[in-house]
Amino acid sequence: MMLRCGTMVDHLETEPLSRAWNFSAGPAAIPEAVLKRAQSELLDWNGSGASVMELSHRGKPFMELAARAEADLRDLMSIPDGYRVLFLQGGATQHFAQIPMNLTPEGGSADYIVTGHWGEKAVREAAPYVTARVAGSSVDANYLQLPARESWDLDPGASYVHITTNETIHGVEMRDIPDVGDVPLVADMSSDILSAPVDVSRFGLIYAGAQKNIGPSGLVVMIVRDDLLKRPGRPMAKIFRYAEHAANDSMLNTPNTWGWYLAGLTFQWLKEQGGLAAMGERNRIKADTLYAAIDGSDGYYRAPIAHAARSRMNVPFTIHEPALDAVFVKESGDAGLLALKGHKALGGLRASLYNAVPLEAVEALTAFMRDFANRHC
Amino acid sequence: MMLRCGTMVDHLETEPLSRAWNFSAGPAAIPEAVLKRAQSELLDWNGSGASVMELSHRGKPFMELAARAEADLRDLMSIPDGYRVLFLQGGATQHFAQIPMNLTPEGGSADYIVTGHWGEKAVREAAPYVTARVAGSSVDANYLQLPARESWDLDPGASYVHITTNETIHGVEMRDIPDVGDVPLVADMSSDILSAPVDVSRFGLIYAGAQKNIGPSGLVVMIVRDDLLKRPGRPMAKIFRYAEHAANDSMLNTPNTWGWYLAGLTFQWLKEQGGLAAMGERNRIKADTLYAAIDGSDGYYRAPIAHAARSRMNVPFTIHEPALDAVFVKESGDAGLLALKGHKALGGLRASLYNAVPLEAVEALTAFMRDFANRHC
Numbered sequence: 001m002m003l004r005c006g007t008m009v010d011h012l013e014t015e016p017l018s019r020a021w022n023f024s025a026g027p028a029a030i031p032e033a034v035l036k037r038a039q040s041e042l043l044d045w046n047g048s049g050a051s052v053m054e055l056s057h058r059g060k061p062f063m064e065l066a067a068r069a070e071a072d073l074r075d076l077m078s079i080p081d082g083y084r085v086l087f088l089q090g091g092a093t094q095h096f097a098q099i100p101m102n103l104t105p106e107g108g109s110a111d112y113i114v115t116g117h118w119g120e121k122a123v124r125e126a127a128p129y130v131t132a133r134v135a136g137s138s139v140d141a142n143y144l145q146l147p148a149r150e151s152w153d154l155d156p157g158a159s160y161v162h163i164t165t166n167e168t169i170h171g172v173e174m175r176d177i178p179d180v181g182d183v184p185l186v187a188d189m190s191s192d193i194l195s196a197p198v199d200v201s202r203f204g205l206i207y208a209g210a211q212k213n214i215g216p217s218g219l220v221v222m223i224v225r226d227d228l229l230k231r232p233g234r235p236m237a238k239i240f241r242y243a244e245h246a247a248n249d250s251m252l253n254t255p256n257t258w259g260w261y262l263a264g265l266t267f268q269w270l271k272e273q274g275g276l277a278a279m280g281e282r283n284r285i286k287a288d289t290l291y292a293a294i295d296g297s298d299g300y301y302r303a304p305i306a307h308a309a310r311s312r313m314n315v316p317f318t319i320h321e322p323a324l325d326a327v328f329v330k331e332s333g334d335a336g337l338l339a340l341k342g343h344k345a346l347g348g349l350r351a352s353l354y355n356a357v358p359l360e361a362v363e364a365l366t367a368f369m370r371d372f373a374n375r376h377c
Numbered sequence: 378m379m380l381r382c383g384t385m386v387d388h389l390e391t392e393p394l395s396r397a398w399n400f401s402a403g404p405a406a407i408p409e410a411v412l413k414r415a416q417s418e419l420l421d422w423n424g425s426g427a428s429v430m431e432l433s434h435r436g437k438p439f440m441e442l443a444a445r446a447e448a449d450l451r452d453l454m455s456i457p458d459g460y461r462v463l464f465l466q467g468g469a470t471q472h473f474a475q476i477p478m479n480l481t482p483e484g485g486s487a488d489y490i491v492t493g494h495w496g497e498k499a500v501r502e503a504a505p506y507v508t509a510r511v512a513g514s515s516v517d518a519n520y521l522q523l524p525a526r527e528s529w530d531l532d533p534g535a536s537y538v539h540i541t542t543n544e545t546i547h548g549v550e551m552r553d554i555p556d557v558g559d560v561p562l563v564a565d566m567s568s569d570i571l572s573a574p575v576d577v578s579r580f581g582l583i584y585a586g587a588q589k590n591i592g593p594s595g596l597v598v599m600i601v602r603d604d605l606l607k608r609p610g611r612p613m614a615k616i617f618r619y620a621e622h623a624a625n626d627s628m629l630n631t632p633n634t635w636g637w638y639l640a641g642l643t644f645q646w647l648k649e650q651g652g653l654a655a656m657g658e659r660n661r662i663k664a665d666t667l668y669a670a671i672d673g674s675d676g677y678y679r680a681p682i683a684h685a686a687r688s689r690m691n692v693p694f695t696i697h698e699p700a701l702d703a704v705f706v707k708e709s710g711d712a713g714l715l716a717l718k719g720h721k722a723l724g725g726l727r728a729s730l731y732n733a734v735p736l737e738a739v740e741a742l743t744a745f746m747r748d749f750a751n752r753h754c
Contacts, residue, residue, distance in 0.1 A: 019421060019426050022426075028431060030431055032420070043395075043416060051407060051412055053593040054406050054407055056402070094630070096616070125614040125615060126614075237473065239467070239468075239502055253471070254586065257595070
């Protein structure tokens with residue numbers, strides 16, 4: 001709907017909500033069904049007489065939970081044989097450093113395609129361990145678009161090519177998996193994993209912090225091709241070596257058992273929702289709904305990212321009058337729409353539309369946006 | 378009470394318990410009051426309309442939670458000024474490696490006092506980063522006692538001296554803080570932190586995996602003296618540098634927010650219990666009760682550790698007839714006493730008596746032990 005100042009719009013629901021619509025960039029919304037299940041069994045899981053958090057990770061009940069979570073993820077993502085799934089700690093940031101420790105020899109090099117804040121950080125954290133070549137970047141375009149594949153200067157001798165499939169802060173998403181030849185493609189999918197089907201066989205390694213589309217913070221899920229686990233890497237403690245984690249089924253030391261449990265519940269929920277094809281379609285509709293409200297606002301709201309690069313997961317936008325940002329954040333919060341403030345690096349506003357954010361939330365947001373524009377002409 | 382085969386004992390309560398008595402070595406029992414609080418606010422924390430897991434760690438409400446948890450820990454442990462408290466990830470095992478990365482220069486050395494499995498592992502994980510000298514060990518005594526202080530061969534030029542104050546598997550506890558001169562003392566307190574008052578000023582660095590006396594797995598609490606944060610360490614990614622975590626109030630990247638939250642609730646619970654002096658007294662009574670039942674069993678049960686080294690937190694014991702171990706584990710489990718199987722490295726039985734295990738649980742265990750001995754003469 002076209003929005004003009006002064007247009008009358010239906011008034012917003014003002015009943016207090018017990019749960020808000022949560023647009024947080026991460027830690028982010030978790031499916032309510034998952035939270036309710038966790039709540040119901042928080043003191044007595046699986047008839048054990050104890051919380052899942054109070055049980056040994058090496059006991060049979062938790063081992064079964066862990067195996068089922070992996071099996072469900074394999075099923076959801078159609079992970080081929082020849083890939084291992086790891087449940088790790090440290091956040092994606094730690095793995096910015098740990099990936100080159102594992103995949104490159106001393107003196108080796110790797111190529112990075114930098115499309116925003118997180119790609120920059122991946123380069124910085126990798127630098128002590130590898131010659132981290134920026135082989136493609138859209139920094140000169142202020143990360144408002146993706147660097148064209150033709151502009152990438154890839155080194156065929158690189159140990160890997162690193163991409164960030166979705167930039168949480170800049171709101172830029174790389175939907176097409178780039179062809180990088182025989183060099184393994186490594187992807188930080190922290191903020192778009194499980195948001196749509198993806199061809200895992202195109203990647204050497206996929207990793208994701210859990211706190212956007214998987215579960216609570218403090219867990220990293222990694223999918224890694226067997227041959228990469230056989231690379232010698234460099235001298236380091238066992239605890240940093242992915243091959244050791246794989247050989248120990250991610251129980252080289254005590255894992256984040258609560259995170260693993262909630263990830264497993266989320267994977268079950270995703271299967272109940274129809275899997276990733278269904279989620280992909282829902283996420284497309286959610287993003288289209290919000291971008292349409294922005295683009296159709298006659299310039300009241302603006303989404304700065306080039307259309308082809310717009311993220312379905314994180315939608316940064318601005319108001320034509322920046323002084324209204326703070327008003328928008330305050331009033332939307334009062335209306336039960338949480339965490340719409342933009343990242344401090346960019347300012348403005350941002351709505352994150354992860355899997356656990358339903359279309360209903362997006363519709364509540366667009367209704368609020370129309371009402372807000374009407375009230376603050 | 379002296380126990381002899383054939384003695385009649387009161388029969389055990391056979392009503393089903395909704396919550397079992399949990400003697401798990403870790404992940405371990407969490408105070409029921411903490412779990413109930415977490416359960417009650419799992420979907421709506423602090424009036425936010427969202428779970429604490431769904432909120433940004435950089436938002437004001439979580440920052441306040443985080444600061445309060447630190448303040449309560451400082452209060453509980455009387456942590457002096459000049460020490461920083463960090464909330465990290467990776468388990469103690471990762472910090473076996475990360476501590477030498479931070480505290481020693483290239484080519485440096487550190488002294489390790491090895492009193493069991495975890496001390497051995499600390500040495501192995503440190504070895505890629507430092508000359509890890511075993512300056513004292515009780516391996517020749519099968520870790521059944523502590524190596525006498527006089528036997529330690531300390532190097533005054535070491536970057537630090539590392540001890541494991543409580544060995545979770547071997548059940549050996551170092552209650553007296555050793556004098557190691559001017560070299561900073563570094564202590565893995567994973568399994569006895571917060572179990573009694575401790576003079577923090579005697580240590581350079583204290584660290585503990587949370588999953589015994591603090592909260593769920595996936596969180597490490599570290600207390601580190603400021604001067605150690607100023608050591609240059611060696612070239613490494615920022616994410617591995619404690620000084621960076623300190624400079625960013627443990628929010629260099631997204632922390633384990635759920636773990637931090639539950640740790641905070643546990644610290645509040647400990648204060649309500651009367652603090653560490655009260656806990657220390659309770660833990661003494663609990664351990665005395667169990668050791669007395671073992672020692673008073675006329676050899677039916679045996680605790681192998683030398684009296685002066687016996688852990689108050691983890692009590693390994695055996696039955697005179699090893700074939701009864703499996704029967705004991707099965708029957709105790711059926712009676713609502715969880716996780717009494719010994720670690721696979723040692724066999725036998727083990728009861729962990731962390732803060733969240735009440736005296737009532739220990740009394741239920743000793744009553745069961747008497748009954749078991751009576752039935753399986």
